[in-house]
Amino acid sequence: MAGAVRNILFIMCDQLRWDYLSCYGHPSLQTPNLDWLATRSVRFDSSYVQSPVCGPSRASFYTGRTVFSHGSTWNRVPLPVGELTVGDYLRPHGIRTAVVGKTHLFPDVDGMMRLGVDRDSEIGICIAEPGFDPYERDDGIHPSKMVRRSNRTLRYNDWLRELGYVSENPWDEYANSAEGADGTILSGWELRNSNLPARVKEEHSETAYMTDRGIEFITEMGSQPWFLHLSFIKPHWPYMAPAPYHAMYGPTSFVAAQRSDQEREHAHPVYRAFQMHDVSLTLSDDFARETVLRGYMGLVKQIDDHMGRLFRFLKAQGRFRDTMIVFTSDHGDYLGDHWLGEKELFHEQAVRIPLIIYDPSPESDATRNTAEPRFVEAIDLLPTFLEAIAGTVDSSRLEGQSLLPLIRGRTPPAWRDAVFSEIDYSFYPARETLSVAPSQARGYMLRTNQWKYVEFKGYRPQLFDLENDPHEFIDIGDVPEFEPARREMRDRLLTRLLDRRNRVTLTDQQVIERAAQERVNGIVIGQW
Amino acid sequence: MAGAVRNILFIMCDQLRWDYLSCYGHPSLQTPNLDWLATRSVRFDSSYVQSPVCGPSRASFYTGRTVFSHGSTWNRVPLPVGELTVGDYLRPHGIRTAVVGKTHLFPDVDGMMRLGVDRDSEIGICIAEPGFDPYERDDGIHPSKMVRRSNRTLRYNDWLRELGYVSENPWDEYANSAEGADGTILSGWELRNSNLPARVKEEHSETAYMTDRGIEFITEMGSQPWFLHLSFIKPHWPYMAPAPYHAMYGPTSFVAAQRSDQEREHAHPVYRAFQMHDVSLTLSDDFARETVLRGYMGLVKQIDDHMGRLFRFLKAQGRFRDTMIVFTSDHGDYLGDHWLGEKELFHEQAVRIPLIIYDPSPESDATRNTAEPRFVEAIDLLPTFLEAIAGTVDSSRLEGQSLLPLIRGRTPPAWRDAVFSEIDYSFYPARETLSVAPSQARGYMLRTNQWKYVEFKGYRPQLFDLENDPHEFIDIGDVPEFEPARREMRDRLLTRLLDRRNRVTLTDQQVIERAAQERVNGIVIGQW
Numbered sequence A, B: 001m002a003g004a005v006r007n008i009l010f011i012m013c014d015q016l017r018w019d020y021l022s023c024y025g026h027p028s029l030q031t032p033n034l035d036w037l038a039t040r041s042v043r044f045d046s047s048y049v050q051s052p053v054c055g056p057s058r059a060s061f062y063t064g065r066t067v068f069s070h071g072s073t074w075n076r077v078p079l080p081v082g083e084l085t086v087g088d089y090l091r092p093h094g095i096r097t098a099v100v101g102k103t104h105l106f107p108d109v110d111g112m113m114r115l116g117v118d119r120d121s122e123i124g125i126c127i128a129e130p131g132f133d134p135y136e137r138d139d140g141i142h143p144s145k146m147v148r149r150s151n152r153t154l155r156y157n158d159w160l161r162e163l164g165y166v167s168e169n170p171w172d173e174y175a176n177s178a179e180g181a182d183g184t185i186l187s188g189w190e191l192r193n194s195n196l197p198a199r200v201k202e203e204h205s206e207t208a209y210m211t212d213r214g215i216e217f218i219t220e221m222g223s224q225p226w227f228l229h230l231s232f233i234k235p236h237w238p239y240m241a242p243a244p245y246h247a248m249y250g251p252t253s254f255v256a257a258q259r260s261d262q263e264r265e266h267a268h269p270v271y272r273a274f275q276m277h278d279v280s281l282t283l284s285d286d287f288a289r290e291t292v293l294r295g296y297m298g299l300v301k302q303i304d305d306h307m308g309r310l311f312r313f314l315k316a317q318g319r320f321r322d323t324m325i326v327f328t329s330d331h332g333d334y335l336g337d338h339w340l341g342e343k344e345l346f347h348e349q350a351v352r353i354p355l356i357i358y359d360p361s362p363e364s365d366a367t368r369n370t371a372e373p374r375f376v377e378a379i380d381l382l383p384t385f386l387e388a389i390a391g392t393v394d395s396s397r398l399e400g401q402s403l404l405p406l407i408r409g410r411t412p413p414a415w416r417d418a419v420f421s422e423i424d425y426s427f428y429p430a431r432e433t434l435s436v437a438p439s440q441a442r443g444y445m446l447r448t449n450q451w452k453y454v455e456f457k458g459y460r461p462q463l464f465d466l467e468n469d470p471h472e473f474i475d476i477g478d479v480p481e482f483e484p485a486r487r488e489m490r491d492r493l494l495t496r497l498l499d500r501r502n503r504v505t506l507t508d509q510q511v512i513e514r515a516a517q518e519r520v521n522g523i524v525i526g527q528w
Helices: A032-039 A054-063 A086-093 A109-114 A122-128 A144-149 A155-162 A170-175 A206-221 A261-265 A269-275 A278-283 A286-316 A362-367 A378-390 A429-434 A480-497 A508-520 B032-039 B054-063 B086-093 B109-114 B122-128 B144-149 B155-162 B170-175 B206-221 B261-265 B269-275 B278-283 B286-317 B362-367 B378-390 B429-434 B480-497 B508-520
Strands: A007-013 A042-048 A096-101 A133-137 A177-179 A185-187 A226-231 A323-329 A352-358 A370-372 A419-424 A442-447 A451-456 A462-465 B007-013 B042-048 B096-101 B133-137 B177-179 B185-187 B226-231 B323-329 B352-358 B370-372 B419-424 B442-447 B451-456 B462-465
Touching: A007 A206, A007 A286, A007 A378, A032 A286, A032 A323, A032 A352, A042 A419, A054 A378, A086 A096, A086 A226, A086 A378, A096 A206, A133 A206, A144 A170, A155 A170, A155 A206, A170 A177, A206 A226, A206 A286, A261 A269, A269 A278, A269 A429, A278 A286, A286 A323, A323 A378, A442 A480, A451 A480, A462 A480, A480 B480, B007 B206, B007 B286, B007 B378, B032 B286, B032 B323, B032 B352, B042 B419, B054 B378, B086 B096, B086 B226, B086 B378, B096 B206, B133 B206, B144 B170, B155 B170, B155 B206, B170 B177, B206 B226, B206 B286, B269 B278, B269 B429, B278 B286, B286 B323, B323 B378, B442 B480, B451 B480, B462 B480
Parallel strands: A007 A226, A007 A323, A042 A370, A096 A133, A096 A226, B007 B226, B007 B323, B042 B370, B096 B133, B096 B226
Antiparallel strands: A042 A352, A177 A185, A323 A352, A419 A442, A442 A451, A451 A462, B042 B352, B177 B185, B323 B352, B419 B442, B442 B451, B451 B462
């Protein structure tokens, strides 16, 4: 079938803010290759993650379920063994489902042990991967202490060593370190070095390597259908760009930090505890922030250049005719905005992502080069993939909605008018500062066009009036006159929570069939 | 240790209303054996199930988790393979955990298949049992069509045949049927026969048999510690009592149906659809109701007599010195109250249960023969068992609170002031009547001392003022002046929903340890 989706290329950056691409409005960071993709695609302008942290966010992309439905609530919390991921859905359609790069998911080893599932069996390997066919999984964070303890060899490290970067852990000492004038190794873990070039040639950096590996996978697949999750660790910290990207941006390129004094003076207790994190204090300093921005913006620019290389390859191979291409990120990066570093909370800088979807079908010609303002969530992608490949989506487990109607210019069913995100902050110093129990360290966000409401267990809520305070500087979560707005948002949050899909062992269709079966079984209730 | 709990006998009836025992105030149904147990125990007067339906309610008792946390949302919905049940918690303490009788849980065969778990392996059998060591599981409902299709032999049927009850399925044709004057078999499936005696001798009925089997298990265990879930199918329908119990109760014994005309005139749409079920229409007729009550009350009386036999056995064996005894039910039975039959909705008749807990410890001497008014939920039992056996409870997965502080007269931590229950009504004709999608057929109840609030997805809520309307006749869910009460209850419901424990792959303690581990791993975030 001409124009049908045969393959899916699901590209994810890590910690890429929605507004650090020129097609999303960045004034100085030019990303012509992604901008070009956007001209062939739908650019989703209001896309949100289910949790602004790598692991839980990714688990939602992969399972199509919100965080407290799938249960992998933070990076180190294993995805329960019974959860299905994208490979479980696509493999029955004959599609090899692979990952190149990062997933950040941990296998449920205890769950597997209890059930006697051998980690080296086919399903054991699949769960450990997690859910992808093995190809080149590389979670992208390899401090030397972890590398020393691990019994797995890292292919990227082997490759670097073959190229002459001699080290126990060239990932750390070369790809993510710089070098002082006297030859001292300057670690990328220290933000002060983010203005220096990494100790690898550009073509040996992680972004170049992962792009190469993605191209190799696609080449190897030939005419077989595939799903590739090409998952870059960058621009995530350590913020070390290789030359020449480390030196491309300077003071005239930087957007000023978006923060206000009143955010410190009138901070919600949980927010205040996050402001006190090391990374927040560091990034709140302009000099430190600008040092980091050099690395961060360079890494984004580098990704864009490799996207150009990748798109040219796909074009040459004819893959634009049969491949859906999705470009997105797992969450943003505060970069000093709101007196914060990292991500984890619910300001737009953390929870909003870029999302560009290219659909090869002629049905999408009318929407190419358009911006879609409707609210989209990470859980919408798996249903989109399924509809594109299989034509139907069973929504018994899946909590999102396929975006294909929006992409193909059809009238979708009733669309959401709010987006939802949630966090488990039990692993952070903030929890200890607040003396909150691990199971109580929870936050839940709902945003509409007008309001952003955040419920923190055990605390007053946060509320922002996005129409009058688009930068989210003024928390009116405790201002009496806004009680009606909080009421409305609290009601919506309840409704949203009741929409989780947690009857996972039967589909809706099976429910209907088995209800009929009760009568067939001869169970007669209440007949006189 | 004298007086310590070594064994636990967890007795459950099926569909026994909280108010059909004399110690709970029934005016004519005398249950002296259970009343005697109550004099040695704490009688919990405000105990509620997590769902007023067999399967999901039991799954909550066994997992210690609310229904949309464990996922077995109705009888035919398998418990997901990753859920832990009472055996998983007690076996590590060296306790054999067995069931005699009913569980009504279905194994997650698809989940097991996906993970390559062999049903005949140790863990496969354990999951299929579900979670109990095999002994005498018998789910108690065996219509002949199901028996014919099943490849499992039913021990109770074999036993009846050995006793001379010749039939392919004596459970149906003898134990749950009566006989007409001309020898015709009169099926217990038809409520019209509930005033007739079953075709088995009393000592061959299910209640007698299961009591025998429980006694055999305890005898076999000798001095080894055990947990026995002795789980009677009665007084659940088919409501067929053996002689002489079928004829013990008549018009002077019956409590009048608790119903009001306004309940029909002003019925919430979901409630109205349940009023239209066959069993509701039948039980709304007084003659039918009284026919059923003869069987129902006779079956309760019979259980009480066997409890006497069981308690005498335990006493003679010295088991009252080292055995915790719990007597409860999985939900109630409308028996025509509120124009309803069966259970499934949230009136007290369905959702409230009897709960008597005998603790052998001298620490409980001060509370013997007392009534405990505080709100208790089914999910509190597993933590109670764990505290009694192991001394500690990890509440990372478990959503209830141990009752041991209440039983042993200690000041408990802050206690709940509301109880929660929820239903998936997608399998009922009511869903079809209402044209509701299976994943939308949901109801959630929260009751405090003053209010009972029910949220039905897609409909207005129900509200009852229990102080002024203790019989729940007047639904004020749509009366404007009660909006503040609904607001309050809706807020409490949201708070309760946010308390589900769905980070199940790590305990709270592991969270704390792994948070520290991040730093040990050499992952340094945000240091300058």
